[in-house]
Amino acid sequence: MFGFYRLAAAIPQLRCGDVVYNLAQLQTLYRRAAELGAAAVVFPELSITGYTCGDLFQQERLQRRALEAALTLAETTAGSGTVAIFGLPVVCREALFNTAAIAQGGKIRGLVPKSYLPNYREFYEKRQFTSGFQLAETEFQLEGRTVPFGLDLLFEAAGTPFCFGVEICEDLWSVLPPSSTLALRGARLLFNLSASPELATKAAYRRELVRQQSARTLSAYVLAAAGVHESTSDVVFGGQALIADNGRLLAENQRFQRRNDLIAADVDLQRLGALRRSESSFLEAVPLAAIAVRQIPLGPVPAAPDITRAYNPPRPFVPADSADRHQRCREILAIQAAGLAGRLEHTAAAGLVVGVSGGLDSTLAVLVAVESCRLLGKPADTVLGVTLPGFGSTGRTHDNAVKLCRYLGTAFREIDIRAACRQHFADLGHDPECHNVVYENVQARERTQILMDLANQTGGLVVGTGDLSEIALGWNTYNGDHMSMYAVNCSIPKTLIRYLIETVAQEAPPDLAAVLDDIIATPVSPELLPPSAAGTIQQETEKLIGPYELHDFFLYHFLKYGAEPDKIAYLARQAWHDRYPAEFIEATLRTFLKRFFRQQFKRNCMPDGPKVGSIALSPRGDWRMPSEAMASLWLE
Structure with a gap:
């Protein structure tokens, strides 16, 4: 459904030569993977016989029994769509090949030989095996059936995005892995x-190889490595299993298990296709006509x-791990500050002007400006922080704005906009008791006008505060907070x-940290409508348009992967089922789509700013x- 498939990697207990x-x-x-709903499960190299059989691979009895076992394992797949990918030695035209067998629906669908054979240190595969590059045949006769055999095989379920290729161990470590061409x-x-085998630090290197190859090929990559029951004469095998998706590690087992082990993870193949179409360098790497492959049909x-x-984090923009999150945030802050410093240096402006409301966005902007x-x-007073109280300003946000500028050491001015707005209402003939869009936008534009004029007066630049979520929804006033100089x-x-x-608060002095913490806890609001009788915020944005955590979730999947609305709703229900009912999620998604399409005109003339x-x-x-552009197709 929606291009999602479950992939599995299995590490079996083995006995060398005991087929x-x-x-x-x-x-x-295999049966356990099928019960989990896996589309495919991969086993280690030469898993029918064990990898460390050495010269026993030259024994005809082992070769014959391995092939018989492969046919039996293929029969096990009858009645199930789950694909089994396992290893065995295969003799073809007097040469012995280290081979992967691909089985589904009771049959072996194809055979893929190993391309690159290690022949160094503890490995001497060329003593027993021949490289797949030497394979002259394209087919293998197996009990009266012709089975495709070669390095050029792609396995594909018709009418779906499920299409895979296979490589074996050392192939991934080569300069030009076969998987790159297959991708x-x-x-x-x-x-x-x-x-x-396991050596100190090798597991981390192997993990990074898998992760990087999945990123480089914009694919899902699944590896299953031989386990501890291989021969320990000279080396030890750990049985590492890895599943990565476009550079992200989805699942990894615990190595050195002395029992059967299975891991599984879900991948979104539609998403990978969308990324390949949007990543222009992917299809430019090699002229496609120069790469010949054979497509092997699979059953469903x-x-x-x-x-x-x-796999489906509810907050896709926010790393779940606190250490990763801290590192990511430090890097983003550095990018923002470097971008603004570059603009300030290039324009030779005398300073920076920031409207400081005591809310989240303006707080981040002034921190970056400093x-x-x-x-x-x-010095910090190169930044001019300006608070512009209006009809909706509350004591909490005003006090936080004043304290923030004081503790940061910026220059500071306070300009009350209420008198100017009342004059403008009079000029327009607008009743100030009518709290409509005119009432709100007069305040937003008055603030922007003052900031722009202050920038002219001081020779500075106006630093914009609007964030990506507001820009996506058009939740800003055209030529008001919509506009800035950076x-x-x-x-x-x-x-x-x-x-x-x-x-920033974690590393700040106590007084500044306390103000930042209170700003973080303040509800999101443009503060354009009068506060309650108790002086608290009445106009809470998320009560009007829906939670930003949902809108950001929608935005991520809509923009990054071009996901269809039905799929976005499904993902959101999975990620947020314990917080929001399905009807609420779908209603909020409709709000997102309507606003995203209608507000493009604001984005078409948005100011410069750094991409992070x-x-x-x-x-x-x-x-x-x-x-x-019309939203009707997406709202169906």
Whole structure:
């Protein structure tokens, strides 16, 4: 469903040369993978016999029994769509090949030989095996059936994005892994049958190879390595199993298990296809016509019955691990400050002007402005913080704005906009008791006008505060807070801003940290409507348009992967089932789609600002869309 498939890697208990025992272990693990709803399960290299049989591979009895066991294991797949990928020695035209067998629906569908044979230190595979590069045949006769045999095989379930290629152990370690070519020809899944022994630090290196190859090929990569029951004469095998997806490690087992082991993870093959189409360098790597492959049809494979929460984080812009999150936030803050410092240096402006409201966005902007001045060796009072109280301002946000500028050491001015707004209402003939969009936007534009004029007066630049979430929804006033001279938050979603401020607070003096913590705890509001009788915020943004954590979730999948609305709703229900009912999620998604399409005209003339992640909405490079585009197709 929606391109999701569950992939598995299995590490069986083995006995070197005991084909009957090994077959039973592989059958057990295959059935377990099928019960989990896996579309495919990969076993280690030469798993029918064991990898460390040495010269026993030259014994005809072992060769024959291994082939018989492979046929039996293939029969085990009858009645199930789950694909089994396992290893055995295969004799073809007097040569012996280290081979992967691909079985489904009771049959062996294809055979793939190992390309690169290690012949160094403890490995002497060339003593027993021949490289797949030497294979002259393209087919193998197996009990009266012709089975495709070669390095050029792609296995594909018709009418689905499920398409995979296979390589074996050392192939991944080579300068030009076969998986790179297979990916260019359409394989979105790559499987590796491995028998890599354990050495100090090698597991980390192997993990990084898998992760990097999945990123380089924009694919899902699954590796299963031989386990501890291989011969320990000279080396020890750990049985590492890895599943990676486009550079992200989804699952890894615990090595050195002395029992059958199985891991599984869900991948989104539709998403990988979308990334390949949007990553222009992928298809330019090699002219596709120069790469010949044979496509081997598979029967229907099971789609993932559901998806795991780990694969579908509810806050995709925010790293779940606190250490990773802190590191990411420090890097983003550095990018923002470097961008603003570059603009300040290039324009030779005398200073920076920031409207400071006591809310999240303006707080981040002034923190970045002060840091950019530090980078240039300028004092903090190069930044002019301006608070502009209006009809909706509360004591809490006003006091926090004043304290923030004081503790940061910026220059500070306070300009009350209420009198000017009342004059403007009179000029327009607008009743100030009518709290409509005119009432709100007069205040937003008055603030921007003052900031721009102050920048002219001081020879400075106005630093914009609007964030990515607001830009996506058009939750800003055209030519009001929509406009600035450099928008430092333009590619930062609302769900991440609290963590960026929290990162600064963790390293700040106590007084400043206390103010930042209170700002983080303040409800999001434009503060354009009068507060309650108790002086608290009445106009809470998320009560009007829906939670930003949902909107950011929608934005991530809509922009990064081009996901269809039905799929986005499904993902959101999976990620947020314990917090929001399905009806609420779908209603909020409709709000997101309507606003995203209607507000493109604001994005078409948004100011410059630094891109800090993979998603941004700059009309100059990241997102180009006609202002008149209709949302009807997405709202069906």
